[in-house]
Amino acid sequence: MTDRHDAKRWQADTSAAQALGWIDASTQAVAPPIHMSSTFLRRADYGAGRAYIRDENPAFDQAEALLAHLEGGAGAALFASGMAAATSVFMALSPGDHVVAPRVMYWSLRKWLLGYAREWGLDVTLVEMSDQAALAAAIRPGRTRLLWVESPANPLWTLTDIAAAARLAHAAGARLAVDSTVATPVHCQPLQLGADLVMHSATKYLNGHSDLCAGALVTAQEDEAWDRIRAVRANLGAILGSVEAWLLLRGMRSLFPRVRQQSTTALALAQQLARHTAVAEVLYPGLPEFPGHAIACAQMQDGFGGMLSIRHRDGRAAALATAARVELWQRATSLGGTESLIEHRASIEGADSPVPGDLLRLSVGLENAADLYADLDQALRG
Numbered sequence: 001m002t003d004r005h006d007a008k009r010w011q012a013d014t015s016a017a018q019a020l021g022w023i024d025a026s027t028q029a030v031a032p033p034i035h036m037s038s039t040f041l042r043r044a045d046y047g048a049g050r051a052y053i054r055d056e057n058p059a060f061d062q063a064e065a066l067l068a069h070l071e072g073g074a075g076a077a078l079f080a081s082g083m084a085a086a087t088s089v090f091m092a093l094s095p096g097d098h099v100v101a102p103r104v105m106y107w108s109l110r111k112w113l114l115g116y117a118r119e120w121g122l123d124v125t126l127v128e129m130s131d132q133a134a135l136a137a138a139i140r141p142g143r144t145r146l147l148w149v150e151s152p153a154n155p156l157w158t159l160t161d162i163a164a165a166a167r168l169a170h171a172a173g174a175r176l177a178v179d180s181t182v183a184t185p186v187h188c189q190p191l192q193l194g195a196d197l198v199m200h201s202a203t204k205y206l207n208g209h210s211d212l213c214a215g216a217l218v219t220a221q222e223d224e225a226w227d228r229i230r231a232v233r234a235n236l237g238a239i240l241g242s243v244e245a246w247l248l249l250r251g252m253r254s255l256f257p258r259v260r261q262q263s264t265t266a267l268a269l270a271q272q273l274a275r276h277t278a279v280a281e282v283l284y285p286g287l288p289e290f291p292g293h294a295i296a297c298a299q300m301q302d303g304f305g306g307m308l309s310i311r312h313r314d315g316r317a318a319a320l321a322t323a324a325r326v327e328l329w330q331r332a333t334s335l336g337g338t339e340s341l342i343e344h345r346a347s348i349e350g351a352d353s354p355v356p357g358d359l360l361r362l363s364v365g366l367e368n369a370a371d372l373y374a375d376l377d378q379a380l381r382g
């Protein structure tokens with residue numbers, strides 16, 4: 001196994017394609033072996049070395065090193081799911097701590113924050129994260145420990161100015177964590193904009209094939225807060241399996257060409273759908289008329305991601321009927337796979353969802369763009 005690729009010499013897509021170019025020292029294998037051992041031989045003096053799988057699984061090393069490399073972080077940690085990664089950040093705080101999160105964000109995490117996290121003792125404030133004045137007013141200097149940002153945020157694709165949020169957080173003695181699942185390291189590097197932590201649902205674009213569940217955190221610094229998060233992972237045991245870590249690394253090798261293609265198709269679809277008579281509004285960061293477009297241009301590169309939403313002119317029932325009529329798009333939740341998915345979020349999220357009933361969320365896959373548009377067009381026309 002060799003060291004990391006030199007970030008100054010090779011581009012990020014080069015390092016991803018070769019998964020940092022590691023070679024297995026015992027066999028010269030180019031693709032890594034799958035480590036399954038749960039325990040490791042200790043030296044006679046019980047000195048340094050791995051002890052046990054729960055906190056030191058070597059099956060994680062290469063994927064964690066690659067992700068830290070792509071995000072420009074000091075370290076990374078894989079988790080059993082995106083939710084395990086995200087909740088570990090909050091569980092590493094103390095009861096009584098104040099946190100600020102977006103009003104509209106990934107649904108399951110929002111539900112957990114307003115339910116379990118509050119019962120556990122976290123003081124949770126939800127704000128309109130794209131509104132800097134509202135965010136500044138929600139922060140309580142000395143009491144707020146964490147700002148949680150999702151950008152672009154599910155399912156309205158709201159942009160948050162990450163650099164400005166980092167300044168606000170740090171001025172108040174808080175840390176900034178960014179759920180960058182939708183942007184991926186292809187389009188955004190939150191740590192370079194001042195964030196302290198980046199979270200990914202690796203179930204989505206990082207793996208990219210809708211065939212495993214995984215999560216990840218990347219830290220700007222391996223400090224005490226990071227040690228606490230790693231301890232939560234080890235102690236609560238929300239660890240990924242070795243085979244899943246291997247599959248994730250395989251998926252990450254093609255991250256750049258997949259995501260670039262998906263973003264190119266998403267932009268083309270957004271432009272076409274914006275002219276469709278059945279569509280009242282297209283929500284996509286790449287459209288100049290989208291409210292977060294200027295921030296997206298400033299903090300995203302090489303495209304605007306593969307996620308967009310459309311609002312049906314004729315309301316909730318028409319949106320549901322559209323989703324019922326698709327023949328190529330798959331009517332399923334999740335995102336970031338090779339197959340395009342359509343979802344009526346309000347139906348999934350239930351009565352207290354902040355998502356409009358006329359909204360359909362689209363995850364753009366790798367199919368032909370003309371096929372994708374034609375299917376949506378016939379479904380919208382009815």
Ligand SMILES: *Cc1c(COP(=O)(O)O)cnc(C)c1O
Pocket residue numbers: 081082083084106109150154179181182200201202203204213214215335
């Ligand atoms: C899916 C998702 C999560 C949760 O990840 P899981 O892997 O499903 O636990 C968190 N944030 C975003 C933006 C997601 O899309």
